[in-house]
Amino acid sequence: MGDDDNSRGQGAPTINDVAALAGVSKKTVSRFINKSPLMSDATREKVEQAIQQLDYVPNPQARALALRRNFMIALLHDNPNGQTVLNFQKGVLSAIKDTELALAVRPVDRISPGLLADIESYLTKQRPLGVLILPPISERDDIVELCKRLDVAYIRIGSTALDDPANCVASNDREVVHELISAMLAKGLKRIGFVRGPEGFRSPIERESGFRDAFTDCGMPLEESLIAQGNYRFGSGLDAGRELLDRNDRPRAIFASNDEMASGVLHAAHELGLAVPGDLEVLGFDDTATASHVWPTLTTVHWPIEEMGRLAATKLVSEFLGNATHDCNLNQVVVPSHIVERASAKFH
Amino acid sequence: MGDDDNSRGQGAPTINDVAALAGVSKKTVSRFINKSPLMSDATREKVEQAIQQLDYVPNPQARALALRRNFMIALLHDNPNGQTVLNFQKGVLSAIKDTELALAVRPVDRISPGLLADIESYLTKQRPLGVLILPPISERDDIVELCKRLDVAYIRIGSTALDDPANCVASNDREVVHELISAMLAKGLKRIGFVRGPEGFRSPIERESGFRDAFTDCGMPLEESLIAQGNYRFGSGLDAGRELLDRNDRPRAIFASNDEMASGVLHAAHELGLAVPGDLEVLGFDDTATASHVWPTLTTVHWPIEEMGRLAATKLVSEFLGNATHDCNLNQVVVPSHIVERASAKFH
DNA sequence: TTGTAGGCGTTATCAG
DNA sequence: CTGATAACGCCTACAA
Numbered sequence: 001m002g003d004d005d006n007s008r009g010q011g012a013p014t015i016n017d018v019a020a021l022a023g024v025s026k027k028t029v030s031r032f033i034n035k036s037p038l039m040s041d042a043t044r045e046k047v048e049q050a051i052q053q054l055d056y057v058p059n060p061q062a063r064a065l066a067l068r069r070n071f072m073i074a075l076l077h078d079n080p081n082g083q084t085v086l087n088f089q090k091g092v093l094s095a096i097k098d099t100e101l102a103l104a105v106r107p108v109d110r111i112s113p114g115l116l117a118d119i120e121s122y123l124t125k126q127r128p129l130g131v132l133i134l135p136p137i138s139e140r141d142d143i144v145e146l147c148k149r150l151d152v153a154y155i156r157i158g159s160t161a162l163d164d165p166a167n168c169v170a171s172n173d174r175e176v177v178h179e180l181i182s183a184m185l186a187k188g189l190k191r192i193g194f195v196r197g198p199e200g201f202r203s204p205i206e207r208e209s210g211f212r213d214a215f216t217d218c219g220m221p222l223e224e225s226l227i228a229q230g231n232y233r234f235g236s237g238l239d240a241g242r243e244l245l246d247r248n249d250r251p252r253a254i255f256a257s258n259d260e261m262a263s264g265v266l267h268a269a270h271e272l273g274l275a276v277p278g279d280l281e282v283l284g285f286d287d288t289a290t291a292s293h294v295w296p297t298l299t300t301v302h303w304p305i306e307e308m309g310r311l312a313a314t315k316l317v318s319e320f321l322g323n324a325t326h327d328c329n330l331n332q333v334v335v336p337s338h339i340v341e342r343a344s345a346k347f348h
Numbered sequence: 349m350g351d352d353d354n355s356r357g358q359g360a361p362t363i364n365d366v367a368a369l370a371g372v373s374k375k376t377v378s379r380f381i382n383k384s385p386l387m388s389d390a391t392r393e394k395v396e397q398a399i400q401q402l403d404y405v406p407n408p409q410a411r412a413l414a415l416r417r418n419f420m421i422a423l424l425h426d427n428p429n430g431q432t433v434l435n436f437q438k439g440v441l442s443a444i445k446d447t448e449l450a451l452a453v454r455p456v457d458r459i460s461p462g463l464l465a466d467i468e469s470y471l472t473k474q475r476p477l478g479v480l481i482l483p484p485i486s487e488r489d490d491i492v493e494l495c496k497r498l499d500v501a502y503i504r505i506g507s508t509a510l511d512d513p514a515n516c517v518a519s520n521d522r523e524v525v526h527e528l529i530s531a532m533l534a535k536g537l538k539r540i541g542f543v544r545g546p547e548g549f550r551s552p553i554e555r556e557s558g559f560r561d562a563f564t565d566c567g568m569p570l571e572e573s574l575i576a577q578g579n580y581r582f583g584s585g586l587d588a589g590r591e592l593l594d595r596n597d598r599p600r601a602i603f604a605s606n607d608e609m610a611s612g613v614l615h616a617a618h619e620l621g622l623a624v625p626g627d628l629e630v631l632g633f634d635d636t637a638t639a640s641h642v643w644p645t646l647t648t649v650h651w652p653i654e655e656m657g658r659l660a661a662t663k664l665v666s667e668f669l670g671n672a673t674h675d676c677n678l679n680q681v682v683v684p685s686h687i688v689e690r691a692s693a694k695f696h
Numbered sequence: 697t698t699g700t701a702g703g704c705g706t707t708a709t710c711a712g
Numbered sequence: 713c714t715g716a717t718a719a720c721g722c723c724t725a726c727a728a
Binding site: 024025026031038039040043062065066067068 | 713715716720721722
């Protein structure tokens with residue numbers, strides 16, 4: 001009665017139980033678990049049956065000890081934009097769903113002098129299978145060197161390829177901004193304001209380059225006075241918007257290099273009683289939840305951060321994934337962005 | 349040359365190295381690690397010195413195997429609102445910062461028939477120290493029963509106390525909504541619209557109760573026709589807003605039971621050319637990032653989800669936290685919300 | 697108060 | 713191809 005366990009009244013079956021039932025040694029079962037090619041089909045069959053019969057699952061803790069590696073992947077980030085992190089997580093989780101893998105989140109402090117020590121401590125203690133590094137810290141070579149030294153696999157995420165194809169995933173910010181601005185230029189708008197992202201990072205540079213290239217390639221002059229500095233936060237977008245709009249020769253369109261700043265620009269427009277898109281068209285970048293919640297809804301670039309998460313995780317732990325891996329090309333680096341036309345700006 | 353390691357050229361020092369250096373047995377070192385009281389101060393001292401000298405840190409994987417418990421806490425959720433999850437994570441991480449603990453994220457599918465099996469598989473494989481359960485699945489008793497059966501500690505998060513004080517953290521949605529609506533009523537507004545949350549969950553019920561109680565306690569009649577059904581998503585708020593506002597006797601204020609729906613109501617108002625707060629005042633709940641990005645900025649209730657995360661994590665793993673624990677009362681259950689007055693509605 | 701022997705469940709070594 | 717035997721690093725039981 002109540003003896004619903006197999007063989008022993010104990011907890012889950014171990015490798016020993018499987019070995020006993022299959023009539024082989026532990027090591028042989030271990031070989032099966034680790035997909036060793038050095039096995040006869042006959043024994044492979046026996047072991048497989050025993051495993052199924054016992055409903056055996058290898059104990060991750062024990063494997064972790066023996067392999068000196070935990071069955072988890074860590075997400076390293078220092079990202080002020082929560083939505084981004086969250087969407088990335090979604091992608092990662094969708095990739096490792098149905099596996100024994102766990103996802104751990106590790107925010108770090110980019111400013112702290114103890115950054116490297118903190119990461120080292122985390123990696124040596126948790127010993128993840130690998131780490132996924134989000135921008136902006138994905139740009140730091142010292143962190144990557146640390147991973148190499150500690151023998152922890154890594155994937156760097158960025159707005160441009162930051163490493164060799166096996167170790168990075170990138171979006172094509174520059175190209176898609178080029179496309180976006182070119183469309184506005186083609187429509188006849190000549191004076192387009194721009195709100196820059198923070199200095200010292202890659203994505204703002206890429207997005208700005210796309211902006212500038214569009215003008216160059218269209219043979220249009222670019223007014224430097226229509227470029228305002230921002231820091232990716234709402235407040236900076238608001239300030240930039242006020243600065244660019246509170247003048248007689250205000251631009252007819254403003255591209256902010258992320259949605260949060262674009263929302264700020266929208267606020268500035270509303271304050272000044274400007275109709276969007278009638279008096280002013282506003283463009284953003286990221287396509288976070290905010291983009292479809294603001295008024296008017298934001299025409300923006302969909303930054304495929306979730307897809308990037310999925311690809312990055314797949315690259316990092318492809319050996320743990322089943323056939324799911326075959327759905328995607330492990331050599332792929334760039335996940336293309338695309339433009340989402342909503343109410344705040346039109347291309348026709 | 350290059351021999352910058354202590355004692356052995358190997359990797360990190362183990363319990364054996366410490367024991368050897370301190371001149372005691374492994375077990376004695378183990379006792380020190382586990383804060384056993386059965387030690388003389390003299391040996392305690394010796395061991396501590398050896399540990400410091402070697403810069404020894406116990407191997408979490410080995411402990412996990414021996415203790416059958418991983419040094420991580422898992423966040424279980426099925427929450428459509430990303431911001432909430434993210435802010436909760438922040439709180440948890442701030443609590444376990446500077447510890448050896450990791451945070452793992454585990455989204456589940458509330459609808460799936462395999463929900464329980466999925467959670468069971470996750471918990472038995474990962475063996476976290478404990479789980480933090482976010483609403484709405486925190487309301488499910490079967491999940492909690494599962495945790496008990498698997499001997500996994502848990503904390504349930506909710507809009508009201510869902511368990512005994514040691515196992516839950518709650519907000520006071522009902523009270524704060526009561527306060528919010530009472531303030532509007534006191535101001536002279538009599539007809540206030542309401543957008544409900546999805547049926548079958550606790551937080552929508554609490555928020556609706558607060559809404560109704562405010563009318564009752566002020567002796568005001570409540571028009572049922574001013575109550576619209578929503579599902580916590582933007583689109584449902586938009587629909588509800590259109591429904592409530594596209595009539596001659598439209599309400600002068602609308603309270604949506606979360607910010608996302610309130611943004612939808614704002615859109616409906618804009619569509620109809622209504623000035624907010626001139627023609628219509630709008631109130632939300634949550635105080636997510638959206639609330640301060642929409643136009644006009646949303647007067648809302650700050651749902652202290654981050655603080656709840658911090659408290660929940662502290663309760664769950666108080667023994668691993670240093671003096672940080674003393675900063676907060678482990679018996680606390682309710683983390684009070686508070687009203688944030690912004691532009692979309694005024695109380696004066 | 698401390699130490700010894702054995703176990704946690706898996707993988708690595710190396711001989712057969 | 714397969715299997716004893718010894719790690720992996722820590723903890724529990726029991727003995728001293």
